[in-house]
Amino acid sequence: xxxxxxxxxxxxxxxxxxxxxxxxxxxxxxxxxxxxxxxxxxxxxxxxxxxxxxxxxxxxxxxxxxxxxxxxxxxxxxxxxxxxxxxxxxxxxxxxxxxxxxxxxxxxxxxxxxxxxxxxxxxxxxxxxxxxxxxxxxxxxxxxxxxxxxxxxxxxxxxxxxxxxxxxxxxxxxxxxxxxxxxxxxxxxxxxxxxxxxxxxxxxxxxxxxxxxxxxxxxxxxxxxxxxxxxxxxxxxxxxxxxxxxxxxxxxxxxxxxxxxxxxxxxxxxxxxxxxxxxxxxxxx
Numbered sequence: 001x002x003x004x005x006x007x008x009x010x011x012x013x014x015x016x017x018x019x020x021x022x023x024x025x026x027x028x029x030x031x032x033x034x035x036x037x038x039x040x041x042x043x044x045x046x047x048x049x050x051x052x053x054x055x056x057x058x059x060x061x062x063x064x065x066x067x068x069x070x071x072x073x074x075x076x077x078x079x080x081x082x083x084x085x086x087x088x089x090x091x092x093x094x095x096x097x098x099x100x101x102x103x104x105x106x107x108x109x110x111x112x113x114x115x116x117x118x119x120x121x122x123x124x125x126x127x128x129x130x131x132x133x134x135x136x137x138x139x140x141x142x143x144x145x146x147x148x149x150x151x152x153x154x155x156x157x158x159x160x161x162x163x164x165x166x167x168x169x170x171x172x173x174x175x176x177x178x179x180x181x182x183x184x185x186x187x188x189x190x191x192x193x194x195x196x197x198x199x200x201x202x203x204x205x206x207x208x209x210x211x212x213x214x215x216x217x218x219x220x221x222x223x224x225x226x227x228x229x230x231x232x233x234x235x236x237x238x239x240x241x242x243x244x245x246x247x248x249x250x251x252x253x254x255x256x257x258x259x260x261x262x263x264x265x266x267x268x269x270x271x272x273x274x275x276x277x278x279x280x281x282x283x284x285x
Contacts, residue, residue, distance in 0.1 A: 007231045010196070014238055017189045021246070024182040031175035038171050042164030049157030056150030063143030070136030077129030084122040087115035186246050193239030194258070200232035201265060222272060229269035236262035 094108030094115070204225045211221040236258050243255075 021186050028178045035171035038168035045161035045164050049154050052154035052157050056147050059143050059147035063140045066136050066140035070133045073129045073133035077126040080122040080126035084119040087119040091115040190239045190243050193235045197232040197236035200228040204228040226269045226272040229265045233262040233266035
């Protein structure tokens with residue numbers, strides 16, 4: 001009966017291994033959550049970059065409007081110059097009429113003065129148009145400068161978004177590596193369970209052969225065989241359960257033989273216990 005505490009210790013260790021595996025899976029899930037947060041931040045960065053591009057486009061539109069206003073100012077200035085030329089022409093006509101008569105000279109001088117006044121007004125208007133055009137050009141330059149600044153900010157936002165995406169990919173890579181390590185640990189635990197079960201069955205077979213052929217008077221061997229049968233059945237079933245739950249979506253038909261072996265081991269242990277009870281502690285094998 002000394003093998004029973006050892007079997008319990010083995011089961012306890014197996015449970016601890018399962019607990020550690022669950023903790024590893026929890027850490028992997030946390031890593032995936034962080035990766036998703038990184039992707040969300042990257043998407044926010046891309047949204048900010050798009051907003052910056054929109055502002056830059058608005059600045060370019062304002063700059064184009066300023067250029068249009070400058071062109072309109074130049075058109076007005078040209079119209080003023082044209083009017084000035086017309087006034088000069090009228091002044092020449094007045095002088096010609098002044099030569100024809102003294103009376104008409106005064107009228108022509110008056111008209112000439114009026115034409116000069118209009119010419120001055122046209123020149124003033126032209127100067128104002130040129131000033132407006134210069135202001136429009138300055139505003140257009142300012143708009144272009146702001147547009148360039150907006151583009152620079154947009155590029156910075158895109159760079160930050162790319163950095164966020166890179167960090168998110170690194171987080172996903174680490175998460176995948178953690179999942180791989182957890183799967184390797186679970187696979188090693190499964191291998192350990194199945195090897196323990198197989199070795200227990202082999203040892204039980206050797207001991208039962210020794211008891212039948214050589215040591216028929218020693219009941220302790222049968223006790224050990226009973227414990228080994230239970231240990232083999234429990235470890236094989238635990239290994240199959242871990243594999244089915246964590247590492248595979250479908251079991252191969254070979255696992256049916258593992259389950260049959262585990263059940264037969266448990267049945268053999270139960271029959272040995274019943275044999276002990278019926279024979280009063282003496283094995284009837």
